[in-house]
Amino acid sequence: MTLAPITLHGDLVTLEPLTPAHIEPLAEVGLHSSLWALQPRSVTSCADMAAYVDQALGEQALGVSLPFAVIYRPSGAVVGSTRFMDIALPHRRLEIGATWYTPRFQRSGVNVECKLLLLTHAFEQLSIQKVVLKTEVLNERSRKAILALGAREEGTFAKQLIADNGRKRDMVYFAIFDEMWAEVKRHLRDRLVRGGQRRPKSLTS
């Protein structure tokens, strides 16, 4: 059984199935070098972004990924991308990853809502038992963000991956299990409420 592309609707964001139509909008916001320093490959041009989207859609065709474009609803702009990946339905496990947002929308609440939508879908629609998140040991920001979801650190795998430029990547793995979901969901909703109370008004334009 392969997962069919699906749109997930939130208040602040919509997660749309990734398509070639998203290449240009993603290239408009996604060519910051800071986004790609700790990723497998650098995306520095529209052509690179086309190849990036192409690869994601190839994985989708094979049934291993379900990539999304992240739309910021108030403006309708594409602000980043994320995906279900390493989908292993017989093991009731999948990973949430390949996540990036243009710098202006980092620390904005967009990630929290994306995670809420993806995790709700995984646990409540797909009966997932284990959601995996991973990041490079060096990626402090990402590690803190994953822990701030309430995920549990499981361990570090040294030399787990190699980036396209040959750089070895030590990966830290985290998990959210189905029995943790009720509290993680509550926590993420609390964060959205508290964040909404704090957020500067300019972001809503």
Added chain:
Amino acid sequence: MWISRWRSWLAFAAADGPFYRSPCHGQTVISPAPVTLGGHNVSLEPLELAHVRALGAAAADGKLWELWFTAVPAPDETATYVADALRGQQAGHMLPWAVRELTTNSVVGSTRFHDIIPNSDRVEIGYTWYAARWQRSHVNTACKLLLLEHAFDTLGCQVVGLRTDNFNLVSQRAIAALGAHKDGVIRHHQARRNGTVRDSVMYSILRAEWPDVKRHLLTRLEQHGSHMSSA
């Protein structure tokens, strides 16, 4: 020979296990006792039932009992909360204080030594909460300085621990900002008030790390002070 070795082993095993350090063997262990601590415009007063009303008022500033991952009492639970803390003090594993802010002379929250383990020269600092208006002020920095000074410099602790709920991000950031070391996460560790069970994130400050932590906290107090005077 075999029998005498067996007898020596029996005597050794009978002495409450190989890691027990009895004060009778000439080694001192920490002996925390109720005491008032003062400085930096706050005073930590040994908690008593007379504090119940003032604590209730402090908790009401921010309705702190509504946070699902903390143990702050609702107004009608404050007396029981204080009684439980005093029972822990009687039993020797807890030392609770009311926190008084001296410029306003008002009780603004509470904190404790807890999980006191004399044989490890160990205390933990926790059960800490402050009225909303005093959060992110000099109060917590001042309290942590007083408590850590008392633990390390007066009692002779070798380690001070701190712990918090896996979902309490504010607390995690505050503890990390003290300079405490994150020891790790204990899974499915302690029951919350709502019946769920939390993972506990554990931190510690070792005696050798205290001088740097102290310097850091004193600097932070200075910054609070200069920030306030320029307002």
